Amino acid sequence: MRLIFQKLVLAFMQLWLWWSSSIHVDAADDSLNPGDTINSSLHPLYSKSNKYLLAFIKIGGQVDSFPYLAIMSEYDNAIVWDANQEQSIDDSDAVLSLNLSGVLKIEYASVKKPIILYSPPQPINNTVATLLDTGNFVLQHLHPNGTNTLLWQSFDYPTNTLIPTMKLGVNHKTGHRWLLFSQLTYGSATRGAFSLEWEPREQELMIRRRGKVCWKSGKVRNNRFENIPEDAQGVLKYSIVSNGDEDTFSFTSKNESHTRRWFLSDTGQLSCNYNEGDVARADLCYGYNNTEGGCQRWQDIPKCRIPGDVFTKKILRSNYQNVTADENENISYSDCEAACWSDCYCNGFKEFSNDGNYIVEATVSGEDIYLLENKGNIIPHHQGTKRRIWISTGIATTLLIICASILCLAIKKRKHVLQEKKRKEMSLIEDLGNDLNKKYGLKVLDYTLVVAATNEFSSENKLGQGGFGPVYKGTLPTGEEVAIKRLARSSTQGMVEFKNELTLICELQHMNLVQLLGCCIHEEEKILIYDYMSNKSLDFYLFDCTRSKLLDWNRRFSIIKGIAQGLLYLHKYSRLKVIHRDLKASNILLDENMNPKISDFGMARMFTQQDSISNTNRVVGTYGYMSPEYAMEGIFSTKSDVYSFGVLLLEIVSGRKNTSFYDDDHPLNLVGHVWELWKDDKYFELVDPSLNEVFDHEEVQRCIHIGLLCVEHYANDRPTMSDIILMLTSKSPIVSLPQKPAFYVQSRNYFFYSRNDYFYLNIYVLILKESKMTTFT
Structure with missing residues (x-):
């Protein structure tokens, strides 16, 4: 009989354990596994080193207040995060659970719809929610290979407290923003009027009241913000991240023995724990005081308010006449302060009851009144306003008349100068x-x-x-x-x-x-x-794959000789020696018989026949046609035109521009390309394909030879136009051999050859800028 009774008791206990386990499963010390729960009175989570705990806690400490799921610092019992700040729980049987599908939620009996903290798009097995020693409550997906994926974290939803490694800023991938919000009142976790944000463009912190900026931290220099007192940031190390993924601000504490944190109060005061002073006093930032502590000047300051106006708490005899009450429960101290501040007939306000509701007083009376007083100028508001208006109007009018007179005189004088000019x-x-x-x-x-x-x-x-x-x-x-x-x-x-x-x-x-x-x-x-030149300019034909076929070799050779004759006349046979300084294909016009005519003498310079060289600080011309001594030193002579003629001659042979002649395997300019072909005795490969290999080989070789002689680095090594015409018209072999040319561009680094020296392109451009030379056309 006893044996039967023992078996019945054992069976009953097993049944009770099975039933109770199906109803409630206790959580591990720092984690919630699938099926685990935390109720509103027992079983809090403790982080691994017991720095933080997660439990249902009554915000504000009142006995009759409703509980919130919150994270508390074990060091000083300060709440650093709460989950359901917009929805209080009015039951003592609230439960935080992580179900087998990976849903993290808060449930309580009186409301059928739970508060969902995280719900995956599809059910997920093998999840765990852990309270870390950083104070971050994280939900992770555990993979078989030992890796974890973060699904949700409390750090993504800050409340009114910023602790080390918690971020402020924006996630560019998701658009999610991290910012602090103050509580409406001390005893309510509902969001209040103030927010602390990170401004990524200016890289500074700011506090807003109902969207209006009232305080800025200033720039951070040497790990210190301009407008934050030293004692509030002495042991902090800031981390600022700015990239394509995010723009964020966070801090860590150099002293690990105590956890530093910033707390944004319901009045806009940003304070630091451990009596290290205030980070910011946005509660003292009225519309006019933008000179101290980061306070920002408002755009809509009432005319009746002046510097020195502040709200001071006073105890006065009760008198409830002319009282205007706001029955909205979602207003705070700062809202009443702002309402009274903007109303020129308001002198103060008082708290209506202890639950955080306030009323605006039209007459200064009542107990614990927040009275508007002037700590600077003791001028009555209305008298001071009128006096300031008259003074300001007089000063403004005088300044306006003076400025208008000066402006009229300046305009009149400038008009006279322009007319005279x-x-x-x-x-x-x-x-x-x-x-x-x-x-x-x-x-x-x-x-x-x-x-x-x-x-x-x-x-x-x-x-x-x-x-x-x-x-x-x-x-x-x-x-x-x-x-x-x-x-x-x-x-x-x-x-x-x-x-x-x-x-x-x-x-x-x-x-x-x-x-x-x-x-x-x-x-x-x-x-x-x-x-009028009916056939336009040489470049119209030369650099077009279709029209270039109209220029056979005989016509091209005739154009080369005609240009050379025109230059010889300018350099030697005209009454004044003329240096053109802008010889290029677009400045060679063709008449009805395709005879070349040199045009555009706007940049030309004249000399007597005895002069041969000059210098200028104003370099003009076209890049690719200028000789090195002219481009780099401003020195020009007839040999400068010879260099331009050499480049033009090679363009006529090849049918390609000097500045656009590149090969995929050997990225050279035209001059460099010709030199490479000349060295390898492959110079006939330069000839324009549109000629279909119908050309005089001896004339082409002679032109290429002359072109390379014309682009020599030193001016004295180049031939004169008389020598060039002689070489073009003679059948005798050319004795002089060309050297490696100036501005020989090789490889993708683009350097210039100057016999023994290489100059990088950016150095060349820098020299031109320092010499105050003009931009190339």
Whole structure:
């Protein structure tokens, strides 16, 4: 009988254990496993080193307050995080559970719908929720290979306390923001008016009240923020991360014996624990005081408020007359303060009851009144306001009159200076036109005639865009077709260049130079009229894969000799020695018989035949055609044009631009490419494929040889134009052998060869900038 009774008792105990385990499973010391729970009165979680505990705790410490799931510091019993701050629990039987599907939730009897902290998109086995020694409560997915995946963490949802390694900022991948929110009141975990945020663009902390910035920390320098007192940040080490994934701020404590933290109060005060002082006093940041402690000036400061106005707690005799009450339970001390501050008829406010509700007082009376007083100027509000308005108005009016007078005088003087400058310029232009007409028979056309000839400078008549402005085709009343070059008003070519081109072209007469027919000067307009070249410019054909076929070798060789003859005339046989300084394919025009004519003398310089060299601080021209001594030192001579002619000659042979001639295997410029072919006796590979190998091999070899001689580094090593014409027209072998050329670009590092020296491209550009040289066109 006893044996039977013992068996029944044993069976009953096993049944009770099975039933009770199905209802409630105790959690491990620091973790919740699937099926574990924590109730509102027992079984808290402790972190591994007992630094933090997770339990249901009553915020504010009142006996009748509702519990919240919170994390508490074991060192001083301070709550650093709570889960359900927007939804209080009114039961004593609340339970935190992690179910077998990986759902982390808070449940209580009176409400059927639980508070879900995390729910996976699909059920997940092998999860664990752990309270770490950092104070972070994390939910992880455990994989068979021993790795873990973070599913959820309390650090992603800060409340009003920032502890070490907790982040403020933004996650760029998800858009999630980390920021602190104050509580509405001390006894309520509901979000209040203030927030602490990290501003990634300015890299500083800021406190907002209802979205309005009222405090900023300033920049961080040497691990110290400008507007945070030293005693509040002495033992902290800041970490700032800024990349494509996130922009965040966090801190750690250099002293591990005590956990440092920042706490944002319901009044906007950001304090540091262990009596280390306040981090920020946003509660003292009124709209005007932007000079101390990081406080920011507001845009909408009431005119009745002045510096020195602050709210001070006073105990006065009760008088509840003229009381305006706000029955909204979701307002805090700071909300009442802001409401009274913005209302010029409000002198103070008081707490309506102990549960955090406040009312605004229209008359200063009542117990524990927060009274608006002036700690600086003791001028009554209305008198002070009127006085300040009158004084400010008087000062502003006086300053406005003074500034307006000065501005009017400055405008009048500037207008007079501009008019005088324009008058002198127009007089100079008019005298110049009359002089050129008398001396050279140059036609000075009326502006209305030029406008009519170009159909009002229509786009249909536009031939191209020169370095100093557009060129149009025009038809004069006589039926003669002309090219009209209109100097752009924004062009760098001024009166000096314009006069230079006029005088120079009038002096020059040669079959391989463009002929100037006339000019037009009208107010700010400066216009040149040339012979119309029906076949446009050399680059129009040379660098186009289709039109280049119109230039056979005989025509190209004829163009080369014609350009050389024109340069020889400029350098030797004209009355004045002329250096063109901008010889390139676009400045070689072709007449109806494809004869070349050198044009665009806006950059040319004139010398007597005895002079041979000059120097300038203003380098002008086109990159790729300038000689090294001109580009780097501003020294130019006839040998500068020879260098440009050499580059142009090689372009005519190859049909390619100097600055765009690259090979995939050997990324060289045209000059470097020619040199490589010359060394390997493969120079016929340079010839333009559009010639279909129909060319005079001896003439091509001679042209390439001459081109390499023209681009020698030192000017004295280059031939003269007389020598070049002799070599072009003679059948005798050329005696001189070319050396490695200047500006020899090799490999992807782009360096320049100067016989024994290599100069990096960025050094070259730096030299040009330091020499105050102009930008290349």
